[in-house]
Amino acid sequence: DADVTQTPRNRITKTGKRIMLECSQTKGHDRMYWYRQDPGLGLRLIYYSFDVKDINKGEISDGYSVSRQAQAKFSLSLESAIPNQTALYFCATSDLRATGYNEQFFGPGTRLTVL
Amino acid sequence: GEDVEQSLFLSVREGDSSVINCTYTDSSSTYLYWYKQEPGAGLQLLTYIFSNMDMKQDQRLTVLLNKKDKHLSLRIADTQTGDSAIYFCAESISGAGSYQLTFGKGTKLSVIP
Numbered sequence: 001d002a003d004v005t006q007t008p009r010n011r012i013t014k015t016g017k018r019i020m021l022e023c024s025q026t027k028g029h030d031r032m033y034w035y036r037q038d039p040g041l042g043l044r045l046i047y048y049s050f051d052v053k054d055i056n057k058g059e060i061s062d063g064y065s066v067s068r069q070a071q072a073k074f075s076l077s078l079e080s081a082i083p084n085q086t087a088l089y090f091c092a093t094s095d096l097r098a099t100g101y102n103e104q105f106f107g108p109g110t111r112l113t114v115l
Numbered sequence: 116g117e118d119v120e121q122s123l124f125l126s127v128r129e130g131d132s133s134v135i136n137c138t139y140t141d142s143s144s145t146y147l148y149w150y151k152q153e154p155g156a157g158l159q160l161l162t163y164i165f166s167n168m169d170m171k172q173d174q175r176l177t178v179l180l181n182k183k184d185k186h187l188s189l190r191i192a193d194t195q196t197g198d199s200a201i202y203f204c205a206e207s208i209s210g211a212g213s214y215q216l217t218f219g220k221g222t223k224l225s226v227i228p
Contacts, residue, residue: 004157040123040220041220042203042218042219042220042221043158043203043218045215048215090157090158092157092158101146101148101163101165101207102146102207102215102216103148103160103163104158104160104216106157106158106159107157108155108156108157109155109156109157
């Protein structure tokens with residue numbers, strides 16, 4: 001079974017709709033992240049969370065919000081979707097207790113299309 | 116600010132060596148990473164190097180770090196079709212920001228049979 005899962009895997013929505021992308025992990029990690037990937041632009045950090053009470057904005061948080069419902073769950077919401085939010089979205093986790101290098105474990109991604 | 120640059124495409128023949136290059140700007144980077152993204156999947160850590168090292172070898176992979184020039188490379192020996200993927204260079208810096216990775220745009224490696 002996958003350690004980091006994302007639902008849905010694919011979503012098509014219309015401009016102005018509110019949608020939620022969900023991420024669950026069984027790795028027991030404290031840190032969770034949301035990224036978006038656009039062709040030719042690499043990965044950009046949207047939000048990250050150190051624990052249930054700690055939420056931080058990343059590089060491109062405008063138009064997005066998050067909720068850390070539990071240590072294992074971190075969801076990303078688009079309050080009013082717009083076409084330029086069409087992208088591949090990844091959730092990732094890492095272990096706060098680990099020292100030294102920061103290995104992040106990625107989910108399989110959610111492909112979102114906003115029409 | 117932090118910036119990580121890499122070329123977007125590389126094409127090699129099966130059996131040849133592949134060399135993927137990356138430059139970064141933050142001199143306080145503590146770790147540098149190579150992540151691999153196979154088609155339809157998320158990223159997976161391939162290897163990493165601590166900034167006080169200049170080389171790391173792991174089976175077919177060799178990572179070279181030139182800290183003076185802020186240049187990182189990944190060499191894949193005897194490249195196979197299964198190595199076809201997008202390879203991302205990433206850096207993390209010391210201190211409170213060490214949780215955060217800055218990724219390059221990714222190099223798409225195509226292996227020709």
